[in-house]
Amino acid sequence: MNRFKVLVADDDPNVLEIIRLYFEKQQIELVEAHDGAQALDMVEKESPDIILLDVMMPNMDGFEACREIRKKSDIPIIMLTAKGEEFDRVLGLELGADDYVTKPFSPRELVARIKAIFRRLQPRNDANAQEGSPTQLEFKDLFIHLGKRDVHVQGERVAFRPKEFDLLVHLAKSPGSVFTREQLLEQVWGYDFMGDIRTVDVHVKKLRQKLSTLEHEYIQTVWGVGYKFEVQE
Incomplete structure (x- = not known):
């Protein structure tokens, strides 16, 4: 599998650190954003293959970021949502997300879902x-x-x-x-x-x-x- 780039937008440094360490082992290129507005800017600059958006972020939440990204791009989006917030998960899908992962999540599960999407994007x-x-x-x-x-x-x-x-x-x-x-x-x-x-x-x-x-x-x-x-x- 070719190396690919994932944009992760989350304002929790602990979550980013866990993802960063696991992505390094899997040879996945990581681009980090700390709020929705920054994520939107990074989509333009970095052209990621897949985007992970946390629901609750400052400046622009994950829902609004997803909505804005979908106006310009079909890049696959996975929402990161708190456990038990069913309304949030469904709303993310309605706005154009391709999938969601519930926090707390297993890094292994997250990477498995990312790779599953990436395989379907191959030639x-x-x-x-x-x-x-x-x-x-x-x-x-x-x-x-x-x-x-x-x-x-x-x-x-x-x-x-x-x-x-x-x-x-x-x-x-x-x-x-x-x-x-x-x-x-x-x-x-x-x-x-x-x-x-x-x-x-x-x-x-x-x-x-x-x-x-x-x-x-x-x-x-x-x-x-x-x-x-x-x-x-």
């Missing part, structure tokens, strides 16, 4: 250019180009964030197959289920919003089980 065209692999998925009013990571809804290009695109493709590649939330966390996010399935639910909600102009609802809920992609007959 996107190569992953879909293998012999026998489809380069596009086409339905009646929905077109997905895997290599370009483009989605066209009724002929119009619609922007999907990286994890939204990955989830849509995973479901669309297996029409009719039902996936549990735990399976989607493991297969799309790249790590084992860790006790909170809200991440999947929020991303499905985002998919449905972006496909809402279609007459047919492709992403369907299978109550008590999970989700499936249902092709229009």
Whole structure:
């Protein structure tokens, strides 16, 4: 795996020190910010591969920083949130975060999630250019180009964030197959289920919003089980 750069925004020096030490062992380049405003500035200057945003920071909190970053970039964002603050975690996902990690966290878990995201960012065209692999998925009013990571809804290009695109493709590649939330966390996010399935639910909600102009609802809920992609007959 190539060396990559992670921007961590947190005003707690102890958290930064723990992350710094563990990142050094994993050969991950660390860029530090101590508040949301500084994080926003560092995104422009450093062009990180992934961003970690603490929720509670001075000058500009993690929510506002996430909102501002999403206006300019699709860089994957992981929110760092205090244990038990479910509303905070969901709000972060609604604002455009790709994932969240609850404090106190294991550095090993944090790095595992970062690497899972980074693996999915590796040469996107190569992953879909293998012999026998489809380069596009086409339905009646929905077109997905895997290599370009483009989605066209009724002929119009619609922007999907990286994890939204990955989830849509995973479901669309297996029409009719039902996936549990735990399976989607493991297969799309790249790590084992860790006790909170809200991440999947929020991303499905985002998919449905972006496909809402279609007459047919492709992403369907299978109550008590999970989700499936249902092709229009």
